[in-house]
Amino acid sequence: MAYDAVVLVSFGGPEGPDDVLPFLQNVTRGRGIPPQRLAEVAEHYQHFGGVSPINQQCRDLLAAVRADFAAHGLDLPVYWGNRNWHPMLADTFAQMRDDGVRRALAFVTSAFGGYSSCRQYQEDITAARAAVGPDAPVIEKIRQFWDHPGFVEPHIDAVRAALSRLDPARRDHTRLVFTAHSVPVSMADSAGPHGGRYTAQLTETARLVHTAAAPDLPYDLVWQSRSGPPHVPWLEPDINDHLTALAAKGVTAVVVSPIGFVSDHLEVIWDLDTEARDTATRLGLEYVRAETPGTDPRFVTMVRELVQERIDPAGADRRRRLGELPMWDTCPSVCCVPPRRPS
Structure with a gap:
């Protein structure tokens, strides 16, 4: 399968005091979170000037991945979109469409399976593509990496x-x-x-x-x-x-x-x-x-390896893994479906 881009997909976060409440409303939409709980969480952000570190961390990872791709001859542009704050996925996909991207791989900054850590990202990708329209690029999420x-x-x-x-x-x-x-x-x-x-x-x-x-x-x-x-x-x-x-x-x-x-x-x-x-x-x-991986060179290399796995038809035979649980490249449509909330 031929791909012509990679997109870094993350959670998103506010970058100023006025962003905090709209961001939290995006995150919790449809979940019935009490307003007082939103106000409490908003106060956590205000301790840091209303700025979450996550967007800058994504910028740093984006720069590191682009440099790693270039150093290893992987000629794919790397974009970035978030599910809850700017740059929003729909805006990123529209830019990719305008740049001529037709099929791309998504690296999601969540290592694990489950609804909120995997399936919800898939749903957000689908919704963002629908918002862009029939010319939106096809986006395929690459595998989970909890034991890479x-x-x-x-x-x-x-x-x-x-x-x-x-x-x-x-x-x-x-x-x-x-x-x-x-x-x-x-x-x-x-x-x-x-x-x-x-x-x-x-x-x-x-x-x-x-x-x-x-x-x-x-x-x-x-x-x-x-x-x-x-x-x-x-x-x-x-x-x-x-x-x-x-x-x-x-x-x-x-x-x-x-x-x-x-x-x-x-x-x-x-x-x-x-x-x-x-x-x-x-x-x-x-x-x-203890610290998290951030832009550790091994983590950056992992992103490239996961992309190369999917590009190369024999890539699944060369997966680097340390664990023993089952692994799959793509999730079926019925994977990690949460029970319906009581009406």
């Missing part, structure tokens, strides 16, 4: 670096805590042939990082950034509740590794660097947060 060395190895090194900052005398009472974005339990267990993969894939990534970085330490996978109505069950425990439980068991130091994320956007720097750190301080826990 280019994603896992930067997390491994980040955990090692974080552990080196702890007091060695506390090693016997140190815990490794992996975090990812919580989702409704119904989405984590969503229907379809690949449904329910979100927690399984995160569990696999946690195992891979733990085994290579700190096999002597106990570890847990916990959740952060819950945003839904209180009556809807979400994945638990929350990172703050978990820290409280660890302190009660005699743990004196924690390394927190946000393996659910590819960069240090607001849900990392607020939920972990601010709220969770404050919880740890109150409990008397020594607390270090």
